[in-house]
Amino acid sequence: MATPKDAGTRGPDTVPAPDMAAQRKANYARLFRKFVWLTILCSLAPLLLVGWGINLHYTRFARERMLNFFETQVDYHRKIIEMFLNEHSSKLQLIAQTHTRDEIIEPGALQTAFEIFNKDLWTLTDLGVIGEHGYHLAYAGPYDLWSRNYSKEFWFAQVMQKGLYISDMFMGFRKEPHFIIAVTQSNGDQKWILRATINTEAFRSLVENVRIGKTGQAYLLNAEGVFQTSPRLSGAIMEKSTYPIGSYHEGIQIRSLEGLKDADGKERPLQIACQAWLKNPRWLLVVKQDYSEAFGDVNYANTWTLIFLHVSALSILIVSVLITRHMITIVKRRDAEADRLNDQLMQAGKLASIGELSAGVAHEINNPLAIILTERQLLLDAANHFPMSGPEFKEQFDDSLSQVDIQIQRCKRITQNLLRFSRRTESLIETVDLNAFMREVVDLMDREARSSGIKFFTELDPALPPLLSDPSQLQQVFLNLITNAIDAHAGKPYGSVRLITRADSQRQLAEVHVADTGSGISPAHLSRIFDPFFTTKAVGKGTGLGLSIVYSIVKRLGGTISVQSEPGTGTEFTIVLPYTPPKELRESLAEGHHAKM
Amino acid sequence: MPGSRVLLVDDETVFTKNMSKLLTYRGYKVIAVNSGDAAIRELEQADFDVIVLDLKMPGMDGITTLKEIMKLGLFTETLILTGHGSIDTALEAMKLGAYDYLTKPCEIDELVAKIEAAWEKKEGKE
Numbered sequence: 159m160a161t162p163k164d165a166g167t168r169g170p171d172t173v174p175a176p177d178m179a180a181q182r183k184a185n186y187a188r189l190f191r192k193f194v195w196l197t198i199l200c201s202l203a204p205l206l207l208v209g210w211g212i213n214l215h216y217t218r219f220a221r222e223r224m225l226n227f228f229e230t231q232v233d234y235h236r237k238i239i240e241m242f243l244n245e246h247s248s249k250l251q252l253i254a255q256t257h258t259r260d261e262i263i264e265p266g267a268l269q270t271a272f273e274i275f276n277k278d279l280w281t282l283t284d285l286g287v288i289g290e291h292g293y294h295l296a297y298a299g300p301y302d303l304w305s306r307n308y309s310k311e312f313w314f315a316q317v318m319q320k321g322l323y324i325s326d327m328f329m330g331f332r333k334e335p336h337f338i339i340a341v342t343q344s345n346g347d348q349k350w351i352l353r354a355t356i357n358t359e360a361f362r363s364l365v366e367n368v369r370i371g372k373t374g375q376a377y378l379l380n381a382e383g384v385f386q387t388s389p390r391l392s393g394a395i396m397e398k399s400t401y402p403i404g405s406y407h408e409g410i411q412i413r414s415l416e417g418l419k420d421a422d423g424k425e426r427p428l429q430i431a432c433q434a435w436l437k438n439p440r441w442l443l444v445v446k447q448d449y450s451e452a453f454g455d456v457n458y459a460n461t462w463t464l465i466f467l468h469v470s471a472l473s474i475l476i477v478s479v480l481i482t483r484h485m486i487t488i489v490k491r492r493d494a495e496a497d498r499l500n501d502q503l504m505q506a507g508k509l510a511s512i513g514e515l516s517a518g519v520a521h522e523i524n525n526p527l528a529i530i531l532t533e534r535q536l537l538l539d540a541a542n543h544f545p546m547s548g549p550e551f552k553e554q555f556d557d558s559l560s561q562v563d564i565q566i567q568r569c570k571r572i573t574q575n576l577l578r579f580s581r582r583t584e585s586l587i588e589t590v591d592l593n594a595f596m597r598e599v600v601d602l603m604d605r606e607a608r609s610s611g612i613k614f615f616t617e618l619d620p621a622l623p624p625l626l627s628d629p630s631q632l633q634q635v636f637l638n639l640i641t642n643a644i645d646a647h648a649g650k651p652y653g654s655v656r657l658i659t660r661a662d663s664q665r666q667l668a669e670v671h672v673a674d675t676g677s678g679i680s681p682a683h684l685s686r687i688f689d690p691f692f693t694t695k696a697v698g699k700g701t702g703l704g705l706s707i708v709y710s711i712v713k714r715l716g717g718t719i720s721v722q723s724e725p726g727t728g729t730e731f732t733i734v735l736p737y738t739p740p741k742e743l744r745e746s747l748a749e750g751h752h753a754k755m
Numbered sequence: 756m757p758g759s760r761v762l763l764v765d766d767e768t769v770f771t772k773n774m775s776k777l778l779t780y781r782g783y784k785v786i787a788v789n790s791g792d793a794a795i796r797e798l799e800q801a802d803f804d805v806i807v808l809d810l811k812m813p814g815m816d817g818i819t820t821l822k823e824i825m826k827l828g829l830f831t832e833t834l835i836l837t838g839h840g841s842i843d844t845a846l847e848a849m850k851l852g853a854y855d856y857l858t859k860p861c862e863i864d865e866l867v868a869k870i871e872a873a874w875e876k877k878e879g880k881e
Contacts (some may be wrong), residue, residue, distance in 0.1 A: 351765035521811060524838035525767055532773035535863045539780050570860060 175587055182412050182493070190486050197478035202471050209467035213460060220456040226450075228432035228445055229410045231368065235376060236434045236443050238364055246282075247322055247340050249275065254343035254352045262287050263296040263350070272298035277353070283336065283355040288314075289348050292492050299355070306331050308353075317342055317351055326380045327396050328360075334358075337386075353656075362387045362395070365443070373429075374447035379403055381440045393419040403442050404470070410434045414449070512706075516576040523573050527566055541602035587739055590627045593618040599636045599659050603644070610644050611652035614629060622661040622668055626738045631711045638704040639672045639731055640718045644677025646729060666737045679723040687721070716740040756781025759874050764794040764820065764835070765809040774807075777863050783870070791815030795823050803831050805873045807866070808809060808853070809836040810844055817846060825852045833872035855863070 246255035250570045253262070253271050262268055270669040272285040284299020284378040292309025299486045311330075317323035317340040325337045340353040368376035377393075383403045388395045400419050430453075431446035450457070526704040537559060600614045607614060640655060658671040679687065688709040712719045717735040761783045765771045770785035773792060778785045786801070788794050792815055794806070806824065812818035835848045835856035845856035854873045856867060 299789060521838045524859040525770065527859070528838060529767060529770045531860040531862070532770060535777055536773055539777065543780075566860065725855060 160237070178385040179599075186490065188488055189489070193482040193485065194479060197482070198394045200477070201478070201735070205474065206467065206471055207416065209463070209471075213463050213467070214290055216463070216475060217456055217460050218268055219460070221453060225412055225430075225432070225454055225458065228412065228430065228447075230746050231370070231576060232410050232434045232443055232445050234430045235368060235445070236436060237364060239378070239441075239443065240436055242281075242361065242364060243324055243339065243436075246356065247324065247341070250339055250341045250352050250354055257343075258345045259287070259289075259295065259343070259348050259350045259398075260345075262350075269298040279360060281357050281360045283357050285355075288352050288353055289724075290571040295350065301332055303331065313340060314351075317353075318349070326384070326439060326441075327386050329396070337350070342644065366390065368445065370447050371451045373451045374445070374650065376443065376445045378436075379442045379444060381406075381442075386441055392424075393654050394421075397421060401444060403433075406440065407436075448731050468605070500587065520573040520576040522571060529568050533567055534559055534566070569755055577746070584740055587626055587630055589624045590629050590632060591624045592632075592670065592735075593620070595629065595632065596636070596659060596670070599633065599640065600657065603637070603640045607644050607655065608639075610647055612644050613652075613654045615654055615656045617658040619658075619660045621663070622659050623663075623737065625668055625735060627715055627735060628711075628739075629631050635711050635733070636670075636672070638708050641678060642704060643672060643674035643729070646678075648677070650676070660736075668735045668737065670733045670735070671730055672733075673728060675728045676753055678725035678729055679721075680725050688719075758784065759870065760784045761786075761870060762794060762797055762803040762831075763787040764789075764791065764807045764812075764817075766790065766812040767809075770847055772819075774863075778867075778870075780869060781863075790822070791817070791820030795827075796840040798824060798827055798829065798831070800848055802829075804877055805832055805870050806833045807836050809831060810835055810848065818844070818851070821848055821851050821853060832871070832877045833871050834866075834873055835837055836866075 176310070199425060257267070262271070268285055273280060275282045275285065282299075284297065284301060284303075285295050286299070286303065287296040289295045292307040292311075292314060294304050295432045296305055312328075313323055313325045316325075322339075322341050324339050325338045327335045332338060336355050338353055338359050342349055342351050344350075365378055368374075368587055370376070372736075373391070375390040377389040377399075379399050379401060380386055381403070383399045384399060385393055385395050385397050385399055389399075393399060396718050398421075400421065402415075402418075411433050413431045413433065415426070415431050418429060420426060426448070426451040429446050430449050431444060433444045435442055537555075541552075541555065546555065552722045570631050579726065596616060596618060600616065604614065624646070635657055643655045653675040655675075656671070656673040656716050658669075658673070660669040660671075662669060686707050709719055712733055715735060716739050717733055719733050721729060721732060723729040756841075761778055762876070763774055763785055764831075765774075768789055769865075771789060773784040775863075776789045781833065782842055786803070788797055789812075791812060794808070799829050808817050808820060808824075810824050812820075815823075816835070817835065819861035821835075824831070824833060829876050832854040833852065835853045836859060837845060844851075848856065854876060857867055857869055
């Protein structure tokens with residue numbers, strides 16, 4: 159007899175317990191973090207380290223090249239300037255040393271020298287011979303300076319003292335910026351000065367024509383920081399510069415200037431400056447440029463390299479996170495699958511162990527039952543052979559033996575159920591027309607269903623081919639399910655049981671649905687309905703083995719069973735059976751059949 | 756056939772006593788023993804037509820007893836009677852040479868029918 163269940167349910171699949179689920183969730187999170195960190199460690203970190211390293215190296219290399227360029231510019235122009243000044247100083251000294259005062263002041267002599275000086279390049283503005291008293295003895299040039307006395311001028315004493323003097327830029331009598339190179343020469347007691355005024359334009363072009371980008375400029379400063387040439391961008395010749403000249407030093411010096419203000423008070427951005435002192439005169443050659451422009455290309459390359467590097471790193475990170483998430487999803491799916499298999503295994507194990515127990519119990523009950531049966535038979539035999547004491551006794555005797563027989567048969571059914579559950583019954587694989595089979599089962603149960611106000615409805619798929627299965631066990635399965643379905647309507651005046659078959663020829667599977675309109679199964683009983691001895695019926699109404707037997711038979715026949723239920727609405731069991739039973743079942747049955755032959 | 760000699764082997768003494776009576780009422784000559792060893796001894800001393808053998812017994816179990824019986828090379832047919840209801844064990848017994856099996860509890864008429872069938876087979880062999 160099938161075990162009625164009063165409530166709806168789902169299949170034997172279970173979900174992990176809440177604490178286990180939380181622990182598993184934490185494990186997934188830990189696994190996720192590990193994968194991501196591993197990716198970062200193995201790919202991102204080397205990429206960033208190498209990228210940053212190469213970038214740093216390239217930046218340093220490019221900056222060194224730029225600074226070398228600055229140094230080269232300063233060195234080159236310093237040499238040109240010094241060469242210019244030395245050349246003019248030497249020429250003046252040559253003239254002074256190869257002429258006496260009288261010779262040089264002879265009419266035309268100085269003019270000749272002046273023209274020779276300017277033969278190739280117009281580098282001298284004028285040339286004059288000045289006596290000890292400070293007046294011109296001879297003059298070649300565009301100005302009228304004969305009446306000028308230079309003895310009080312700052313340069314006069316310097317040249318008289320040093321023999322060679324190169325002045326800073328000054329305005330002088332001509333009221334325009336210029337500078338002079340002067341040498342002294344003595345002829346006996348006569349000391350005279352040969353003074354040349356350098357063509358300012360020609361000299362300034364040596365420095366001012368230096369062009370470095372938009373913000374680059376070159377200029378000369380004297381020891382007091384006064385412009386000796388005009389800076390290209392701000393300030394003017396002979397104005398005081400804001401450049402911090404510092405003290406004299408040998409060689410070339412690179413400086414970073416921040417917060418430097420122009421002559422008009424406007425603050426300049428960070429600048430890179432390269433400077434070198436001239437030995438004579440003590441002028442400072444400065445070449446400078448805005449830092450942003452000087453290292454613009456480097457910074458540009460640097461920026462784009464870093465952008466590319468970080469975009470690549472970010473891409474790797476995103477891809478690794480996505481891949482890791484995908485992997486975790488796969489792991490989760492596999493874990494869920496493993497859980498499902500474990501649940502099935504546990505269910506099978508539980509059924510197997512309870513099956514063993516049931517078999518033992520059945521045996522222990524069967525023996526006393528067999529004795530009771532023999533005792534009953536002995537009493538019946540005795541009654542047939544020996545006279546009864548009276549009709550009332552005979553009536554009671556017959557009633558009692560009849561009741562003994564009824565109860566023995568009841569116990570026998572229980573033990574048979576136990577034995578069937580423990581798979582101890584005989585199986586036989588035959589061709590089964592499932593649709594015809596379902597009709598037979600409906601016919602078998604129809605009377606009982608009608609008495610409970612239940613109607614059967616069938617939707618049988620005509621395309622369903624005959625199966626190879628065990629008809630007696632299938633009968634047990636569907637009788638149990640239909641009995642449960644009928645019992646689930648207890649308390650309802652009427653209801654229905656719907657039996658549906660479907661063919662899945664692609665997967666070679668047959669589907670059978672047994673759906674009722676009964677009371678359904680409460681969620682609390684969901685995961686237990688396939689457990690042996692679980693029942694919600696009153697004591698003596700069922701052993702709680704019905705659905706366990708169904709479950710074990712379906713599994714044994716290679717099928718699956720699942721259930722959906724809604725309390726108050728009904729329950730639907732779905733059984734999926736293969737067209738052919740599992741190989742191991744066929745083999746075991748073939749062996750048994752052979753033995754019996 | 757009434758008059759056939761039946762050896763009843765079961766560790767349940769009440770069962771063997773009752774079954775002996777029932778079979779005796781039905782004309783069989785029944786010897787009942789309660790162990791496999793006793794069964795072998797009886798078989799060595801007397802001839803039987805049918806043996807009704809329980810599978811699950813303490814000491815020498817039914818399968819071992821059956822193997823010993825087969826070693827004796829008798830014409831006797833053996834019926835397996837078991838409360839265990841194990842098809843596997845019963846099939847194993849049949850592989851070893853048992854004629855058929857019944858599960859406890861069984862009606863006396865069912866047992867008698869099997870004994871008759873076994874007797875007929877045994878007579879056929881002889």
